[in-house]
Every structure is written in structure tokens, then in C-alpha cells.
Amino acid sequence: MVKKYTSMAYASADELLFGESKFPVKVGLGLEIGAGYTTPEVNYAPRPQAGKSKEKLIKEYERITTDIMERMIQIGAPSVVLETEHVEQMSNNPEWGAAVAHAQKTIMEEYHDEYGIKCALRHTIGDIRQDREYLQLRGGDKYNVFMEAFELCAQNGADLLSVESMGGKEIFDYSILRNDTAGILFGIGVLGSMDMEMIWKDISDIAKKTGTVSAGDTDCAQANTAMFIAGGLLDKNLAHTTAIVARAISAARSLCAYEAGAVGPGKDCGYENSIVKPIAGVPISQEGKTSTCAHSDLMGNLIMQCCDLWSNESVEFHGEFGGTTVQCWSESLAYDCSMMNVALKTGKAKDLRDVLVLSDKFRDPQGYVLAYDNAYRVGQAIVKDGENNYLRAKNAAIECCNIVEEGINSGKLRLTRFETNALAKVKADLEALTDDADQFMSDNLTKFKQEVPVFKPENYGL
């Protein structure tokens, strides 16, 4: 049994700050994350043709790594984290991922030895636990290869181990396109949490064995899918009020990694990290205005509020006027970190934090709920029933609805009738749900076994 969070690591929302966490993480080559300074975390994707062979892929990552390290030295950045999100070839063939990790770390060590730059390498293993038709989340060859990918990367240079795991996604994908609130809660909050508890115990065991860091997950597969479908202010694909409820639920789910042994920093695209940090006290990575190369999020400044690593999400490696993309984006990240670090040194961090928050807080319900004062409240709702994955996810969703309603009533958060109606529907759906986790499980198992052909309960040990 994992130990569940039933109290907040932070005594108040106002304590939350960028560059500082309750439990800093020492990692890699001289780096300490969340220990009083922020660090850029650069993320990248190889060019399409680079995946043709192992040799081409290694060469591509060598170029990427050298470009980033060189630019960091050229502009005088004191620290950097590189994040390699595996392309499927690297996780399905763990020796590919290991070879890339080794090549990258060799280059990073050279720069660290020559210049003293503090640095670390995160490898985010692809969640390969699926075939063409179904998820194959537990047991069997897929799971073994999945774990082998973590272990080989850890043995060959990766310092931070992460994944964007997919548990519950088959139910979520079906439900989010049908406004099925119970399905969203079941997919993320119940099934997703169950899968997280299983994999993060195993990943944390590998981290212990290899002397690396079990860093954390993100609900990219679900909450980010909702955010991306919701899109911009004029997009008509999903109510932003529904998307933020999915996000609030995802905090209860992503927290499971830390309950199972992860220590942070959580993954950059986990926008729920602003809720996770006040509960778990772990350092977090975030992405916002510097991830516009990958997607739009309506909270580009706000989400910097309490980051420890500041990321660009991902950018395809190619040339720009100012150098390669990884050079341009790493430089932008480094300037942001420099600004935050100055604020920390000059006692102005809380002011800068609040300016960042207020520049986006009323732009959209998603940013409104993730603003640190409100995020803290969602965290409190989670720990209130922290022992129960279902109840805490439901609490988070209801508190999220309450917060948005308060924003609307204040006159500051202006929403369309459509968004307001969608919020009312979600809240009514949530309030109609049972408080009995077993009953909820039973009802939804029956329902989704009938409605979603690709749902296999055995993926969750059910």
C-alpha cells in the first residue's frame, strides 16, 4: 500500500514561489532543483527523417545536445536540464534509448567538466503499453520492455525518469467527446490513479537501484488532450470550463506518482503541477509562454508562478534565423529563469509571481483555477479525502466548479453562456454522483464495458 497525502505540505498559498520547493532534489551534475533558483528545461523533437535508424537518431540527439549546451555557455546560463521525450523507437527498443542517453550525457559531462555548468538529463520514456487495438497496461512483454527502457536509460546517463502514462485514456477519450462527466472522472481519477500507483512504484524501485531520480508524470494524455481540444477563445470544440474540471481531477491522479515514491520535478506539461506542489512539496517543471512553439495555453505567464524548472514543452529541431530551434528556445528560457532568479535574490519574487498570475488569471477559467491561490484550494479539497482516489478526484472537480462560479460572480471572470451552462451541467453531474467509491466503480465498469469496445478492465486488475 502506498502512503496517501492527507495534508498540505505548504501551510498557505502565499508560501508558493518559483524556484523554491519544500523538498529540493539534488540530481545530475551539480544541480539542485527547487533549492532557491530556477533552471531552464529544454525539450526537443528530432526531425521526421531522423527516426529511420538508430545511428541517425543518436546523431540527431548529439547535435541537439551540443547546440543547447553551447548556447547555454555562450549566454552564461548557470544551469540547464535537457529533457528527451522518447520517440517510440527509443522505448520499444530500450537499447536505442540507452544509446541516446549515453551520447547526450557524455556531451553534457564534457561541458560540465570544462565550464562547471550545472546540468541534468531527463528521459521521458514513451508509454508503449499498447498494441493497435487495446491498451496493454499490466504484465506481459509490453510491461517488461517499458520497465527495461527506464532501467537501461538510467544506467546509461539519464538522471531524471519520467513518463506521460496513459492509464484511463480509452475511457477519457470516449467521455470527453460526449460531455460524460462521470466518464471523465472514472478515466482520470479512478483508472488513471490505479495505473499510476502501479507504475510509479516500479519506476521508483528502478530509480533507487540505479541511483537516479524518480521524477514524476503528467496527465498529458487526458487533461492536456482536453486543454488542446478546448483550444483558444473562439474555438468551438470543448467548453473551457469542462477542460479545467478535467485538469483539477488530473491533480489527484498525478499526485499518485509522489505517493508511490517519485520525488519530482514533475513533468513540464503537467499544468496540474500547480495543484500538486502545495500538497506534495515537490519541485515542478512548467511550461507556458515559452512553449508556444508547441501549443497555445491561455496562461503563458501565470503558469510560471511556482515553477522550479521552466520548459518549452517541445520543438522540432531545425534551423531558425537565430540558430537552431533548441538554441533559440533554450536562450529564451534562460532569460526567464534569470529574471525569476533576480526576483528571488532581491526579495521581489512574490511581486513578480503575482504580476505573472494577474496577467492571465481572468483570461480563461483554466488559468483562473490554476492561479496559485485557487490551485491551493483544489489541493485542500484533494487531501480532505486523500486516502480515497475516487472521492478526492471528485472533491477536486467540485471545488474547481465552485472556484469558477465565484470568479463569475465577482464579475472578473467573464464567460460565455455556453461555458457557464457547461459548468452548471458538470457540477450537477458531479453532485449527483455517489459518495461510495465501490458503487461508482461498479456502475462505471458496467456502463463502459458496454459502451467502449476497447476498454479492458483487466488492464487495471479488475
Place this chain on the structure above:
Amino acid sequence: MLDLKLEDIDGILVRYNVALEKEMTPDEAAEELYPKDELIYPVAKAIYEGEEDDVVEALQAAIDAGKKPIDLIDDALMVGMGVVTQLYDEGIIFLPNVMMSADAMLAGIEFCKTQTNEVPEPRGKVVCHVAEGDVHDIGKNIVVALLRANGYDVVDLGRDVPVDEVIDAVTKEKPIMLTGTALMTTTMYAFKEVNDKLLEKGIKVPFACGGGAVNQDFVSQYELGVYGEEAADAPKIADAIIAGTVDIPALREEFHKH
């Protein structure tokens, strides 16, 4: 914490969607578009509401009153779905409404098929797939639903589809259009291989591509590629093909926005 006064917010951001929201509610807008025929109206309304049971019940009532099941597909189900897609295109309703209506329409078509031996005539056939190596299929699922909602016969090959399987399906099904979606930069390279193998066989079918990391520049690199920025572009590209625009440069001219 610092805070903003209410009157200061407008100078910092503008909620354009609030300012632009139409006065008419979606239900009122739909009501104006429903056909007036008293047997067709309840079918169309049930499609709009996404209520599968109500669709079947209304179809049964229409059949009992003498309507031919095969005719009801075009005259009632497609008309109801037309209301839904028009409201979606006008920004009055959102995607989940369309998905639920599409489910209800498909249930209605299946019901009609059980009531007749006649075979419905689709508008055209489209083959859809997710690139080899890529398991992210929510975008493809939206494309499939929107194409079906617009009357197209969709052959859904699923996700992580090997290139040769795509070629075999196109050879066998002879679709008016092929679609490909991908999330990752490395998997979308499979689109180029699909393109090359189709051309080797002399097949020049429009290949509509989109999703995640896919962009117009990449899709423009291969001869058959037509970039769709949004899932809703898929039925529009198919409509253009049905209307006679089969030339790839002409489709690009119409649908490439950047």
C-alpha cells in the same frame, strides 16, 4: 496577493468570445432549421439532441406512417445531422454535441437498415488512419465521426497502421480521399512513404493530413498531401472533391491557410 480592479481587466485582456456570443440559444437556432414535416421533425430533433432511443422511436413512427426506411436516411437522419453540422460550423454548438448527434445518427442508420433490404447510397468513401508507430487516435476518431456525420462511408483502419496496409486499403476501397493523422514528428514521416507508394502504383488520391506536430509545410512536401488544420476540415475537403475539385494544387489553394 496583488489583485486587479474590475475596471482594469479590460485593458489587459479581452474575452472576444463573450463579446461575440450570439443572442440566440443553440436550441432556438436549431428550432429554426428543423424540417417542418411532422414525421421528419422529431427525427431531426432527436438527432440534434443526440438521443439514440428517441431517434429510433421517431423513425419507427415515420415507418409506421408509411415512410420508406431507405428514404428516411437521406430525408430525415441526414437532414437532422445537417442541422447539427450547420450549427457547429456557425459556432453555435460545440464538438461534443456533434459527436453525440453522430452516434445517434449512426444508430438511426443501423435501425433503418434492419427495416429494409435496400442498400443506402453514401456520398463517397473515405479511408482514415493514424500513422504507423502512432497510437494517438482521438483526432482520427473526431475526423471519422465528422465524415460519417456528413454522409461519407468511412473505412477506419485504426491507429498505428503499417504503410503497406494503408496502400492495400486504398487499392481495394478506391476512396475519394485518404486521411492520415499523427501526433509525433517522427511518425508523420510515414505519410511521405504512403504518398510515394501510392504514386508508384499510379494512384493519385487526395491525402488529407493533420494532427499534433503535422503542419502545412510538411504536408506540402509530398505530392498528394493536403493539409487540414482542424478535424472539421476533413468533410469540407471531401465535399470539395465530390463537387469536382480533385486536383491537389487546387485543393491546397482552397484549404492551405498559411
